[in-house]
Amino acid sequence: MPELPEVETVKRGLNKLIIGKTITTVRADNPKSFPNAEADVRKFLVGANVTEVRRRAKVLLIDLSTDYTLVIHLKMTGQLVYIGSQDERFGAGHPTDSLVGALPDKSTRVIFHFADDSHMFFNDQRKFGWVRLMPTSEVPNIDFMKRVGPEPLEADFTSTEFAVRFKRRAKTTIKAALLDQSVVAGVGNIYADEALWGAKIHPSRLVETIKPAEFKRIYTEVRTVMNLSIEKGGSTNRNYVNAEGKKGSYMEFARVFRREGLTCPRCGTEIIKIRVAGRGTHICPNDQRL
DNA sequence: CACTTGACCTGTCCGC
């Protein structure tokens, strides 16, 4: 999915677009994408107003006036796209930074219709993502929410706390540990590679071999890279678009991710792609050594 | 408990 910066971008977009809107109709084709009982949807979703959109890790939380919340995970290919009433939908094409055409399309799994005739589309090519409706008070009790680690971009999140969180994963690789959402929230494949390049750490290094100074570098790079990406509206590697259907531009600033065969911006060595923690992994073999 | 691997799906790309 979309990692932390992409979900954060969608969150900010939706906060500008759907706050105060009333949901009038909800249509879901794929039961896996939105497994809630019809009765709950009628009682707590239809007729509800959107009060706030939040994010925790890579999960979006759309709070409703009924004290229920739409919990949404985009996983690998999910999109949440808002389209204003009529004219925009079948207008004269979309901007060049758009990936979506007229909606709904083949990948549309859920459609939310608002009272002003605008819509929010949950699109998800691979059907890994999901939408759930539950009481707002129960959201923290979801297994994932109980397990997930701290938000790495919070002002009070320190490098010391960062390093301590990894102790539990001493025998695995630093890349696997970074991807583990119970260690730190929100890091995925793109920003793990980008941060480890920035910190000059080989992704296959075992956690127990990482020195305090190195943890500090990884901490700084995780925050720098994700803050930059939020500034750039996230990364569009393939499917990702923001709440307006537009791509993010971080990939133009990526230093290793999907840049195999190109040169390292720091030393000029050719970037290579390897496999670590079962994931495609991009490194500079000169700057990042075992 | 900690760690690794495969499964969940659809689409695209690459080699034959």
Add this chain to the structure above:
DNA sequence: TGCGGACAGGTCAAGT
């Protein structure tokens, strides 16, 4: 062109 296999931003449930 067609076909098979590998791979894709993430998590889980199994296995060891």
